[in-house]
Amino acid sequence: xxxxxxxxxxxxxxxAEAAIRGGAExxxxxxxxxxxxxxxxxxxxxxxxGRVFIQAENEIASxxxxxxxxxxxxRAFTTSSGPGMALKQEGFSYAARMELPYVVMNVQRWGxxxxxxxxxxxxxxxxxxxxxxxxYRHIVYAPDSVQELVDDLYEAFDVSQKYRMGxxxxxxGYLGQMMExxxxxxxxxxxxxxxxxxxxxxxxxxxxxxxxxxxLAHELLPVRQERINRVCREMQRWESVETEDxxxxxxxxxxxxRVCVDAVRRLREEGCKVGLIRPKLVFPFPYDAFHRxxxxxxGFISVETNDLGQMVQDVALAAKRExxxxxxxxxxxTHSAGVPRVQDVVRYYRSVLDGAVKEVY
Amino acid sequence: MKVIREKPAVIQRPHNFCAGCSHGxxxxxxxxxxxxxxxxxxxxxxxxxxxxxxxxxxxxxxxDKFQCAHGRAAASATGIKRMxxxxxxxxxxxxxxxxxxGLGETLNAAYRNEKITVFxxxxxxxxxxxxxMSWTTLEGQKTATSVRGRDCAATGYxxxxxxxxxxxxxPAYAARCAVYDPKTVAQxxxxxxxxxxxxINGEGxxxxxxxxxxxxxxxxxxxxxxxxxxxxxxxxxxxGEFAGGEQAELAFLRQEAEK
Numbered sequence: 001x002x003x004x005x006x007x008x009x010x011x012x013x014x015x016a017e018a019a020i021r022g023g024a025e026x027x028x029x030x031x032x033x034x035x036x037x038x039x040x041x042x043x044x045x046x047x048x049x050g051r052v053f054i055q056a057e058n059e060i061a062s063x064x065x066x067x068x069x070x071x072x073x074x075r076a077f078t079t080s081s082g083p084g085m086a087l088k089q090e091g092f093s094y095a096a097r098m099e100l101p102y103v104v105m106n107v108q109r110w111g112x113x114x115x116x117x118x119x120x121x122x123x124x125x126x127x128x129x130x131x132x133x134x135x136y137r138h139i140v141y142a143p144d145s146v147q148e149l150v151d152d153l154y155e156a157f158d159v160s161q162k163y164r165m166g167x168x169x170x171x172x173g174y175l176g177q178m179m180e181x182x183x184x185x186x187x188x189x190x191x192x193x194x195x196x197x198x199x200x201x202x203x204x205x206x207x208x209x210x211x212x213x214x215x216l217a218h219e220l221l222p223v224r225q226e227r228i229n230r231v232c233r234e235m236q237r238w239e240s241v242e243t244e245d246x247x248x249x250x251x252x253x254x255x256x257x258r259v260c261v262d263a264v265r266r267l268r269e270e271g272c273k274v275g276l277i278r279p280k281l282v283f284p285f286p287y288d289a290f291h292r293x294x295x296x297x298x299g300f301i302s303v304e305t306n307d308l309g310q311m312v313q314d315v316a317l318a319a320k321r322e323x324x325x326x327x328x329x330x331x332x333x334t335h336s337a338g339v340p341r342v343q344d345v346v347r348y349y350r351s352v353l354d355g356a357v358k359e360v361y
Numbered sequence: 362m363k364v365i366r367e368k369p370a371v372i373q374r375p376h377n378f379c380a381g382c383s384h385g386x387x388x389x390x391x392x393x394x395x396x397x398x399x400x401x402x403x404x405x406x407x408x409x410x411x412x413x414x415x416x417x418x419x420x421x422x423x424x425d426k427f428q429c430a431h432g433r434a435a436a437s438a439t440g441i442k443r444m445x446x447x448x449x450x451x452x453x454x455x456x457x458x459x460x461x462x463g464l465g466e467t468l469n470a471a472y473r474n475e476k477i478t479v480f481x482x483x484x485x486x487x488x489x490x491x492x493x494m495s496w497t498t499l500e501g502q503k504t505a506t507s508v509r510g511r512d513c514a515a516t517g518y519x520x521x522x523x524x525x526x527x528x529x530x531x532p533a534y535a536a537r538c539a540v541y542d543p544k545t546v547a548q549x550x551x552x553x554x555x556x557x558x559x560x561i562n563g564e565g566x567x568x569x570x571x572x573x574x575x576x577x578x579x580x581x582x583x584x585x586x587x588x589x590x591x592x593x594x595x596x597x598x599x600x601g602e603f604a605g606g607e608q609a610e611l612a613f614l615r616q617e618a619e620k
Binding site: 025056057058064065067068069070071072074076197199200 | 404
């Protein structure tokens with residue numbers, strides 16, 4: 001088999017192309033920095049492939065357009081960033097009610113409210129939990145390179161239809177904006193599901209609110225829980241770097257994780273037994289990764305580009321669940337906007353050793 | 362006895378709207394038109410949130426319906442229509458859903474001239490939540506949130522959706538109808554049919570507003586409510602076609618004749 005050629009592509013542009021090759025038939029979105037290149041690329045690439053592109057009046061309308069298309073069985077896609085993602089939350093909740101699959105990419109920008117245009121990982125808690133009303137989750141991919149972003153989007157539509165759940169690609173500003181060499185996968189054949197509104201009134205969504213039935217609220221509880229439990233069993237993915245003998249294990253996703261790989265290498269050269277867990281998906285959180293670390297590990301250090309520490313909560317829960325006999329301290333390096341340097345991570349690690357910083361959990 | 366008029370085949374059960382409510386008649390007229398146009402098995406309705414939800418909850422028919430978020434029906438209908446241009450795609454909303462919380466979605470879909478047909482029932486208040494003030498509430502009208510009568514200087518003046526859309530955008534069709542006597546029922550059916558034909562012929566966006574009654578929340582009997590509608594509501598909300606329809610056809614024919 002001939003290997004596909006690697007080409008230089010910007011993250012957001014590559015994401016658009018990967019979505020098309022993954023079978024996206026419908027896109028609706030609204031411009032917002034730093035995600036706009038995906039919308040721009042799709043505005044001409046979707047019609048070229050005979051698919052639907054709509055520039056909507058806002059993010060609320062775009063997600064509701066996506067739901068309409070998804071209800072017809074289409075592979076529907078939308079993208080946004082901070083404030084725009086906030087507007088879409090209502091739609092996500094409605095999609096969960098009808099078990100509609102769709103893919104959404106959040107190219108995170110740092111800050112609150114209007115935010116700033118700097119990169120950040122400020123939407124972790126919102127995007128791994130239910131941002132809208134009610135109990136539901138997204139399957140959340142957290143790529144750390146343009147190639148992984150491509151691979152994730154390419155797979156996302158299949159996964160979304162398999163579980164009939166929304167899939168969220170948790171990108172970040174710099175990942176969307178940077179260029180890397182990528183290999184693009186071939187075009188997938190578009191397969192329509194065996195459900196969907198077709199106008200006859202006979203097929204329908206099949207599972208329309210099947211489990212959100214007031215009379216059966218308690219009876220169907222196990223059904224609703226099993227959906228998520230199945231995702232948690234089947235979709236945990238991570239990358240471990242030298243965790244078997246590590247005294248301290250860094251935990252990071254996305255771009256900060258790439259910095260942490262270098263930090264591990266540098267500290268190892270100095271004789272420090274440090275490892276790294278990089279969740280490739282952050283929901284489901286890779287609890288299993290924590291089961292395989294050194295049982296005598298002395299601490300976990302969550303490295304995040306936000307202000308208050310968000311993933312650290314999941315790291316603490318994982319430490320409690322997988323190492324129940326030991327109260328392993330969990331620290332958090334909150335870098336705020338941007339991406340930390342290797343020396344920032346190394347310095348924080350040293351202050352953990354010195355006792356200069358206290359554990360969060 | 363000979364049956365001279367049958368209900369549309371898709372309607373299988375009675376509705377559960379309040380006595381006198383206009384929804385039942387309006388929805389039946391829509392399904393009569395859909396059937397006559399041959400689209401009974403090729404239709405999807407994007408449902409608003411409000412009293413119209415009863416159409417879904419009571420399972421009165423077998424029509425494919427999509428339950429939208431409150432106010433977002435025009436956006437969801439856009440997604441449905443773009444994916445399935447071969448189907449007849451409608452929204453069915455109240456005045457709160459279509460013209461208050463969903464004003465943005467409604468106007469933007471009209472602005473883009475989406476090939477969808479919007480049906481909205483204007484009963485001068487928020488029906489399902491117990492009769493609060495809507496943008497369509499008449500000046501001086503008492504509601505649960507305008508207990509001394511609507512003060513338009515402070516809350517805004519009654520909104521005229523079909524007129525706004527006909528005046529500002531380029532819809533294929535915009536009209537307002539009522540269903541309080543045989544004459545208006547016949548007129549309403551004509552308007553509904555034209556609005557659906559506009560979509561089928563690929564002409565573009567169409568909206569039909571039904572000026573309805575809400576005896577329960579108006580605190581009147583159905584007969585009193587109809588009298589109130591005729592005396593008061595019709596002054597504010599005239600029936601007729603504002604874009605497309607008979608006048609446009611006549612103008613077109615006149616133009617052709619002059620050539």
